[in-house]
Each structure stands twice: as C-alpha cells, then as structure tokens.
Amino acid sequence: MQTVFINTPLGTAKIEGDTNGVSVISIREEGEISTKIPTELKEVVLQLQEYFAGKRTQFNFEMNPKGTDFQKKVWKALLEIPYGKTTSYLELSKKLGDVKAIRAVASANGKNPLWIVVPCHRVIGTDGSLTGYAGGLWRKKWLLEHENPVKQESLF
Numbered sequence: 001m002q003t004v005f006i007n008t009p010l011g012t013a014k015i016e017g018d019t020n021g022v023s024v025i026s027i028r029e030e031g032e033i034s035t036k037i038p039t040e041l042k043e044v045v046l047q048l049q050e051y052f053a054g055k056r057t058q059f060n061f062e063m064n065p066k067g068t069d070f071q072k073k074v075w076k077a078l079l080e081i082p083y084g085k086t087t088s089y090l091e092l093s094k095k096l097g098d099v100k101a102i103r104a105v106a107s108a109n110g111k112n113p114l115w116i117v118v119p120c121h122r123v124i125g126t127d128g129s130l131t132g133y134a135g136g137l138w139r140k141k142w143l144l145e146h147e148n149p150v151k152q153e154s155l156f
Helices: 039-052 069-078 089-095 099-110 137-147
Strands: 002-008 011-018 021-028
Antiparallel strands (some): 011 021
8 A cells, every 4th residue: 555645725635545546535734745656646646636726627547445335335426426516415315215314325425535536525415504524614615616616707
C-alpha cells in the first residue's frame, strides 16, 4: 500500500492505494506534504488537482474502497449523482429500493472512504439543508459551491 499527502484548498489530503486501485482519500486540517508521488498514485493526484482547478468533473482511475456489500452499493449509487447536482438521503434510499433504509444509507454515506471522488458531499437533507459531513459542513458547502458556482449575470 502506497501513501501520499497533497495540498488542497480544503486541507491536506491523504491518498492510499496500490496497483488494485485507490482505497482511501481523506482530508485533515494540515500535515506534511509529500515530496514524491508513488507511481501507483500519480493519476489520482493529477485528477484531484484538475478537479480543484475546475478542469475536471469526473474521475476515472481505479477505485478499491474497503467496506461491506451494502456500503459499496451506497457508494456506487453516490457515483451516479451528477457533478453540480445534489440528492437527498431519502431520494438515495428510494433509489436503492428501501425508503426505510434512510439511516443505514446515511451511515454508509458517512463511512465513504473516497473523499470527493465518491461524492457524498452531494447528499443533502430533504429540506435542502447541509446535513452531516465527516469533513465538516464548511467543506461540504465549499465543494457544492465549487461544483455549482453562481453565475453572475452581466448588467452591461
């Protein structure tokens, strides 16, 4: 397993993976930035840099997250939420076929090991509120604004 730490606008991202794919992308307030990027992680680092630069809306590197079958089912459904769009925990539960599983879906969402790439930040409360986010609600707000910036119309 290889590990690299990169700087992002939201803090230091820790990326772990190997030839089978990336298994963890997490965020922390600060930390030492890696000076060398392992070959297995170069593509994910490049794609994350492009995302933060506003030049990428989808990721296409190999992912290998660890979790239960149910968690993986939820994470797969998260991958289907389009860039710049949001859904609610209730809608996600309905999509997965069990409206009563809303708490389990929310729990699996919170255990997402691939920050940003599996876009759990795109899941909001039914009332449109920014609910729960392991990285902090200010990061969730930043990510949603980054993906859907308000277009200011020109007056002239």
